[in-house]
Amino acid sequence: MAHRIFTTPVAAVYPHYVAKAERTGHDKAEVDEVIRWLTGYDQNGIDRALAEQTDFETFFAEAPAMNPNAPLITGLICGIRVEQIDDPLMQRIRWLDKLVDEVARGKKMTSILRG
Known part of the structure; x- marks a missing residue:
């Protein structure tokens, strides 16, 4: 059974x-930056996906280029280690959650983008 978030x-x-x-004093531009880094979408692609109500499954399936450094994203999200999530789609969604958390916590963008 697919998780409900996949079709959200x-x-x-x-x-x-x-x-x-x-x-926490951060902004939309920083959120968009981590989305672009993770997925390879440009800003127009993100805006189009939002406008077209693209679900998470399609959003990640159609991502131009998942960042090869994405597996370096580690840590806990909702009490679950993102590096131990078996379902590839759920892991990608949780990677995005983790990146947004790091923006909100004020982590330096170079660290967030595993640079």
Whole structure:
């Protein structure tokens, strides 16, 4: 059985990502930067996916180029180690969650982008 988040539009969660960043003095541009880094989408691609209500499954399936450094994203999200998630799609979604958390915590962008 597929998890409900797989069919959830990215646009339904995106405002929460931005709000989380903004609560700690960060902004939408930083959220978009980590999305671009992770997925290879350009800004127009992100905007189009949001406007078209693209679900997470399609968003990641159509990602131009998942970053080869994405497996360097480690740590806990909702009490689960992202590096130990078996389902590839769920892991990608949790990688994105982790990156947004790091933006919200004020981590330096060079560290967030595993640079």
